[in-house]
Amino acid sequence: MRRFLVLFILFFAIASHAQQNDIDARVDRLIAQMTLEEKLGQLTQLVPDQPEFSPALAKGLVGSILNGGDATQINELQHAIVANSRLHIPLLVGHDVIHGYRTIFPIPLAIASSWDPQMAELASHIAAREARATGIRWTFAPMVDVARDARWGRIAEGAGEDPVLGSAMAAAYVRGFQGSNVAADDSLLACAKHFAAYGAAEAGRDYAAAEISERTLREVYLPPFHAAVDAGVGSLMSAFESLNGVPASGNRYLLEDILRKEWKFKGFVVSDWNAVEELMNHGVAATKQDAALLAIKAGVDLDMWGNSYVTLAAAVRDGRLPQSVVDTAVRRVLRAKFQVGLFDDPYTNPNAAAKVTLTAENRAAARRVAQHSIILLKNDGGLLPLPKTGRSIAVIGPLADSKADILGPWNSQGKAEDAVSALDGLRAVIPGISFARGSGILDGTDDEMNAAIALARNADVTIAILGESSEMSGEASSRSSLDLPGHQQKLLEALVATGKPVVLVVMSGRPLAISWAAEHVPSIVQSWFLGTEGGNALTDVLFGDVNPSGKLPVTVPRTTGQVPVYYAHLPSGRPADDKDKYTSKYIDIPLGPLFPFGFGLSYTKFDYADIALSSTSMKSDGRITVSADIRNSGNRDGEEIVQMYIRDLVASVSRPVKELKAFRRVALRAGETKRVEFTITKRELQFWSTTPGGWIAEPGEFKVWIAPDSASGPESKFTLVR
Numbered sequence: 090m091r092r093f094l095v096l097f098i099l100f101f102a103i104a105s106h107a108q109q110n111d112i113d114a115r116v117d118r119l120i121a122q123m124t125l126e127e128k129l130g131q132l133t134q135l136v137p138d139q140p141e142f143s144p145a146l147a148k149g150l151v152g153s154i155l156n157g158g159d160a161t162q163i164n165e166l167q168h169a170i171v172a173n174s175r176l177h178i179p180l181l182v183g184h185d186v187i188h189g190y191r192t193i194f195p196i197p198l199a200i201a202s203s204w205d206p207q208m209a210e211l212a213s214h215i216a217a218r219e220a221r222a223t224g225i226r227w228t229f230a231p232m233v234d235v236a237r238d239a240r241w242g243r244i245a246e247g248a249g250e251d252p253v254l255g256s257a258m259a260a261a262y263v264r265g266f267q268g269s270n271v272a273a274d275d276s277l278l279a280c281a282k283h284f285a286a287y288g289a290a291e292a293g294r295d296y297a298a299a300e301i302s303e304r305t306l307r308e309v310y311l312p313p314f315h316a317a318v319d320a321g322v323g324s325l326m327s328a329f330e331s332l333n334g335v336p337a338s339g340n341r342y343l344l345e346d347i348l349r350k351e352w353k354f355k356g357f358v359v360s361d362w363n364a365v366e367e368l369m370n371h372g373v374a375a376t377k378q379d380a381a382l383l384a385i386k387a388g389v390d391l392d393m394w395g396n397s398y399v400t401l402a403a404a405v406r407d408g409r410l411p412q413s414v415v416d417t418a419v420r421r422v423l424r425a426k427f428q429v430g431l432f433d434d435p436y437t438n439p440n441a442a443a444k445v446t447l448t449a450e451n452r453a454a455a456r457r458v459a460q461h462s463i464i465l466l467k468n469d470g471g472l473l474p475l476p477k478t479g480r481s482i483a484v485i486g487p488l489a490d491s492k493a494d495i496l497g498p499w500n501s502q503g504k505a506e507d508a509v510s511a512l513d514g515l516r517a518v519i520p521g522i523s524f525a526r527g528s529g530i531l532d533g534t535d536d537e538m539n540a541a542i543a544l545a546r547n548a549d550v551t552i553a554i555l556g557e558s559s560e561m562s563g564e565a566s567s568r569s570s571l572d573l574p575g576h577q578q579k580l581l582e583a584l585v586a587t588g589k590p591v592v593l594v595v596m597s598g599r600p601l602a603i604s605w606a607a608e609h610v611p612s613i614v615q616s617w618f619l620g621t622e623g624g625n626a627l628t629d630v631l632f633g634d635v636n637p638s639g640k641l642p643v644t645v646p647r648t649t650g651q652v653p654v655y656y657a658h659l660p661s662g663r664p665a666d667d668k669d670k671y672t673s674k675y676i677d678i679p680l681g682p683l684f685p686f687g688f689g690l691s692y693t694k695f696d697y698a699d700i701a702l703s704s705t706s707m708k709s710d711g712r713i714t715v716s717a718d719i720r721n722s723g724n725r726d727g728e729e730i731v732q733m734y735i736r737d738l739v740a741s742v743s744r745p746v747k748e749l750k751a752f753r754r755v756a757l758r759a760g761e762t763k764r765v766e767f768t769i770t771k772r773e774l775q776f777w778s779t780t781p782g783g784w785i786a787e788p789g790e791f792k793v794w795i796a797p798d799s800a801s802g803p804e805s806k807f808t809l810v811r
């Protein structure tokens with residue numbers, strides 16, 4: 090058997106190598122026939138409704154489109170380009186398939202709350218199958234930007250604040266989108282974005298400059314991109330923002346030195362929307378042609394929307410741009426077109442989509458992913474789960490009956506009419522359940538608030554579904570306040586003032602500073618935007634058919650003013666201490682976040698005990714294991730996300746107070762105990778040294794935790810010896 094396996098792997102490696110050689114040969118033959126204008130056309134991505142599009146299409150001078158429409162429309166465009174262009178090169182059709190195509194899954198920040206890469210892989214695989222059936226071959230996903238500032242609207246699109254969780258999710262999305270064969274009819278070429286450190290935008294303001302150290306870049310913002318490259322991602326998207334004064338889309342250090350020389354990335358880089366021409370706004374290019382020259386020389390192969398690369402023909406002819414730079418970019422783009430099968434068959438069966446779209450199987454998967462994405466933040470007195478009978482329930486809030494908002498931002502072809510709102514889900518279990526909006530998301534009237542309060546007074550328990558609209562997160566949606574928007578805080582306080590128990594469900598694309606609720610509301614659920622099946626999944630949790638297992642992928646701040654607040658912070662010379670004035674804290678709020686990274690409750694209870702190490706010292710080329718007992722001491726089965734953190738106590742530079750290094754979902758029946766073990770090697774202990782530039786692990790003492798979150802759990806110590 091072993092011999093067979095070795096032979097199979099060998100055969101597979103040889104076959105894929107041969108296929109790559111064949112593709113390279115076909116690419117070279119094609120390039121040898123192309124004019125300069127045709128080459129620059131391959132480096133141009135347009136939207137069909139752009140004025141430049143039709144003339145370019147007619148001459149075969151456009152290589153890629155985004156948002157090309159349905160299968161019929163895309164087929165027409167492919168027929169046009171293949172028929173019209175001299176060399177019959179098909180279009181590479183891209184689209185933002187971020188968390189679903191027509192069946193919409195929870196937003197990526199919600200999927201990250203599952204801490205389950207399989208959920209990301211499942212969601213992206215189904216999304217790929219639905220999108221590919223319409224002729225789309227390339228998705229501008231996964232978005233892998235680490236985000237430590239909840240004011241930034243795009244925190245919704247990623248996996249939160251941690252590079253280890255972010256890396257695991259990034260690789261899973263690439264596997265899910267690309268599958269084992271990126272040309273298959275259920276695969277899409279993936280695109281890790283936005284390279285790099287877009288999430289470090291100053292003050293959480295989208296598109297703002299990012300100023301971070303090389304060590305923070307290497308340790309925090311780059312790892313998920315590296316994980317995506319290691320997982321075989323076929324493309325990356327260069328970001329809008331300037332990084333330490335050099336715009337990412339003109340940044341050769343990022344795009345050439347790190348991405349290609351260090352990481353050996355072989356795919357292609359597409360700019361973000363018009364980010365090439367925007368180099369002029371950054372003040373690093375005087376003209377559109379200068380911007381194009383800067384971008385292509387830095388390593389941006391494909392210009393999205395800006396149509397800047399057509400200006401490079403003159404630069405090649407007058408010697409400012411070597412033809413070889415253009416050919417290298419064209420080779421990368423053409424190679425991808427061969428790899429996704431476009432030259433074998435550029436067309437799509439227009440009837441294929443109906444068979445694979447919004448199927449019962451896809452809906453069931455969306456519901457399952459959503460169930461895993463919900464976080465129980467508080468449950469005093471065990472108010473949840475609610476009984477399905479015997480108690481009257483009032484549902485209040487502007488998001489309760491919203492079928493559009495539950496899809497979240499970047500919902501591609503998701504349709505509100507397909508969605509199950511929270512109220513739909515609750516009424517599927519209790520048909521007569523009463524509902525009143527109480528207020529809008531941003532506006533509201535006294536009358537509707539009074540009507541809601543009256544409803545709550547007459548009910549035994551109220552479910553308040555409050556938060557943000559889906560447009561309040563995502564791109565260009567930074568908020569200067571993390572409070573509940575509009576009159577919703579006033580509504581919540583009025584509902585609590587009725588004296589009846591309240592369950593707060595927070596529907597949002599970012600963590601909200603719900604300090605008052607955390608103090609006064611007995612049960613709080615963070616639901617994010619859960620997608621097409623969100624109302625059913627939320628109902629499954631609220632009534633206890635599903636035991637919530639989600640944990641925070643981001644820190645929840647007490648106030649907006651506390652931001653940025655994240656768990657893996659440096660210790661400070663005066664670590665926060667509420668007994669000592671002269672320490673690093675605020676005088677007007679308690680210490681620490683409202684809810685810590687990694688936190689989430691369950692309807693059962695998990696206890697951590699007996700942490701132990703296989704050895705208290707470890708050589709730099711060795712390994713030790715750390716383990717602990719996790720016991721389900723409650724009365725129902727559940728799943729716990731067990732986390733392993735380390736701290737380097739003394740090093741040549743100040744190190745974070747904690748760093749997540751591993752995690753694992755563990756299913757435990759009521760009363761069951763499992764011993765969970767993690768392995769520690771040098772890899773888990775190293776940090777980025779700027780002199781001479783590289784990963785190093787320094788001898789010394791380390792703390793290690795096996796924990797339910799970043800703020801608790803048993804700890805132990807060991808020494809790394811030279």
Ligand code: GLC
Binds near residue numbers: 155229282361
């Ligand atoms: C947008 C976004 C990017 C997206 C692209 C195409 O500006 O920044 O994430 O993929 O344009 O829609």
